[in-house]
Amino acid sequence: MHDLSLRFNSPTINLYIQPKDFIKFVRNLKDYMRCELEEFHDASVGFPVGRLSLPNVGNVYIKFVHYSSFKCAKEKWEERKNRIDWNNLFVLLEGPSFSSELLDMCAEVEYPLSVMGPKNAEFESAHPFYHGFKWYNNWRSGKSLDYKHIFSLKRYLDDYDYISFLNGNKS
Numbered sequence: 001m002h003d004l005s006l007r008f009n010s011p012t013i014n015l016y017i018q019p020k021d022f023i024k025f026v027r028n029l030k031d032y033m034r035c036e037l038e039e040f041h042d043a044s045v046g047f048p049v050g051r052l053s054l055p056n057v058g059n060v061y062i063k064f065v066h067y068s069s070f071k072c073a074k075e076k077w078e079e080r081k082n083r084i085d086w087n088n089l090f091v092l093l094e095g096p097s098f099s100s101e102l103l104d105m106c107a108e109v110e111y112p113l114s115v116m117g118p119k120n121a122e123f124e125s126a127h128p129f130y131h132g133f134k135w136y137n138n139w140r141s142g143k144s145l146d147y148k149h150i151f152s153l154k155r156y157l158d159d160y161d162y163i164s165f166l167n168g169n170k171s
Helices: 019-027 029-033 070-081 100-106 121-126 134-138 162-166
Strands: 049-054 058-063 091-094 113-118 130-133
Touching (some): 113 134, 121 130
């Protein structure tokens, strides 16, 4: 979003949601957006954690890794939640590993979706939204935004044509 000079209109910026919770969240997005974000105390982490609870679907835990307090995180969540353009919504998910079960769940997402992970010919042929890259083999959170070399202007994310994805092209 920074590169495109766009305002963050998604409440899921600057936080972490486990992939299975994230897909559950996205598959029930409008219902979860009507839920009250509650503070969840997790002594094992040094940042605020929130919880969205949806009866008959379950809880989604949100780790606000870039916020110093739950109050600040919730304020930003509410501000960005109110900016969602339901007619212009895209879902991006990245990570070091995915299961077939999770990708099958992804296939049920109603919004344009792109999943980026390690090279996997089976996943790439079975799921058109899956894009594999070899640099995910040494993945860590935030690596996709790193520059490839100290003097490079190209980031790992630039290997993916996210502009075409956002413009509605399938590949």
